[in-house]
Amino acid sequence: MPRERTLLDSVKRGAITGPMTASQPAKPRHHGNLKTALVEAGVALLAEGGHGALTLRKCAARAGVSHAAPAHHFNGLKGLMTAIVAQGFKLFTQTMIEHRDAASNTPHARLVAVCNGYLAFAQDNQAMAALMYMTDEIFSCDPEFQTASAAAYQVLAEACAPFNTGSAGPKGVEVLIWSLVEGYASLARAGTIDTSETPFADILPRLNLQLQKN
Amino acid sequence: MPRERTLLDSVKRGAITGPMTASQPAKPRHHGNLKTALVEAGVALLAEGGHGALTLRKCAARAGVSHAAPAHHFNGLKGLMTAIVAQGFKLFTQTMIEHRDAASNTPHARLVAVCNGYLAFAQDNQAMAALMYMTDEIFSCDPEFQTASAAAYQVLAEACAPFNTGSAGPKGVEVLIWSLVEGYASLARAGTIDTSETPFADILPRLNLQLQKN
DNA sequence: CAGGTGACTTGACACTGTCAAGTTAGTGTG
DNA sequence: CACACTAACTTGACAGTGTCAAGTCACCTG
Incomplete structure (x- = not known):
């Protein structure tokens, strides 16, 4: 049964009456930069409407473009989600670096700044931050995703490097810090904790962090 | 256009040939315990196939029952998800209590045990643990959900109570511990950290925990 | 200029959530 | 016990979604 076309369909196909104006040229079939x-x-869409608002169509x-056009560039919705999250990690890394570079140049100040960058990103981009850990929805083996998430991890690892690993093994401090700040961001997003009553700045001092001696 | 019935439809409607056997009585229309x-x-379904396998139908x-039967018991898929997650929190609370009660009766041993219970549950029930923090997908104001999640939080808060809050405010220790263990569980689930290389038992001692004096 | 292929569009199907209308079974009252 | 009402379903339909297949058009190469 043929269905009635929606306005969106008409807009898309250029079927709106009148000639093409300079600001609305005839749309070529070959987009040129569709992937991006x-x-x-x-x-x-993620920023505007949250996770449920993000669909392939x-x-x-x-x-x-039409609903099937993405198939040439991505392996289904999961492929597109993976690319979106990789982009999110890039912005995330950038935010942490900006916070770190604006801090005093002591190891402790830089670590605090990186954590604050992490939390600021998570607060300002809640749906993206949540999607980053939904491993069912993305191809976590994707090289671009791997590179982007490793870069983010690296910023935090570098901020942790000056501190004593103690008996926890070489990655003890960074696992400790990453767990703490990601957990705090998750609980804040879920509304489980009151971030005004218990700011992150108040719990970071509870860590037994000591600079390495050498 | 009438569609061909599936085997599932036939099974559901009792259209399979032959009389009802003792083990397969005629299904009454009034289920009696459908909500549960x-x-x-x-x-x-969540345990078997993960988040994507869980649908209302x-x-x-x-x-x-038919696809529309749940509507009488739940406010849509979100309502059903909320009830599922509330059930998950109950099992979660039970797991932490069992671990706590099996530990030595010192504050530190009990805290470690509760954390281990948390991580065991998160490891054994990955899709449920993830769903518990997907606030877009549930009615977090639902009373049964609120009660169940508060009970879980309470187990952890009680385990933290013997420790010095320091300058972090009255909830500093429990926010610290909850953030740390939830973050560790998330990163483990995502495969971001290697839990064998950096076990949780190795990073908990990095906290500056002291018993309260009185 | 012709042929091949990349980059789309169109159409269809299965699955999903939700809604409306109808049906059946259980309960309460006279 | 009979009747009426309502709870608890079933059936059917629709819109939105992801995915697939077939077809079309535009670009590139020989």
Whole structure:
């Protein structure tokens, strides 16, 4: 049964009456930069409406193509989600670096700043931050994703490097810090804890951190 | 266009040839205990196939009713998810209590045991543990959910109570411990950290925990 | 200029959540 | 005990979604 076309369909196909204006040229079939446009569309939809608002068809519509166009660039919805999350990790890394570089140049101040960057990103990009750990929804073996998440981890690992690992093994401090700050961000997002009553700045001193001697 | 019935449809409607056997009585229309059956179906589907395997229609099918039957008991899929997660929190609380009660009766041993219970549950029930913090997918204001999650939090808060809050405020220790263990569980689930290389038991001593004096 | 292929579009199908209308079984009252 | 009402379902439909197949168009190469 043929269905009635929606306005969106008409807009998409250029069927709106009147000639093409300079600001609305006839849309070529070959987009030219569709992969990037789809990822940016996904990032925007996630920010605007949360996880439930992010669908393959909405990304395609936002990018101005048909629902099947993404299939040439991504391995299904999961493939597109993976690219979106990789982009999110890049922004995340950038936020932590900006916070770190704005801090005093002592190991403790830099560590605190990186953690604050982490929490600021998680607070300002809640749906993206949540999606980053939904391993059912992404291809976590994807090289671009791996590179982007490793870069984020590296910023935190470098901030932890000056501190004594003690008996916890070579990665003890970074696992401790990453667990703490990711857990705090999750509980804050879920509303389980009151971040005004118990700010992160108050619990970081509870760690037994000592600078390495040498 | 009428569609061909599936075997599942036939099974559901009792259209399979032959009389009802003793082990397969005629199914009454009034289930009697459908709410509980749907939640249990959801818990099982989550355990078997992860988050993507949990749908309203599959829960209904597993419980032996039509796709619209859950609507009488739950406010849509979100309502059912909320009840499933509340059940998960109850099992979670039970797991932490069992670990705590099996430990030596010192504050430190009990705290370690509660954390180990937390991580054991998160490891053995990965999809449920993840779903507990997906606040987009549940009604977090639901009273049964609130009660169940508060009970879980209470077990951890009680284990933290003997320790010095220091300058962090009255909830400093429990926020510290909850953040740490939830973050560690998330990173373990995501495969971001190697739990064999950096066991939780190695990072807990990095906390500056002291018993309260009185 | 012709052929091949990349990059799309169109259409279809199965699955999903939700809603509306209808049906059946259980309960309460006279 | 009979009847009426309502709870607890079933059936059917629709919109949205992901995915697949077939077809079309635009670009590139020989």
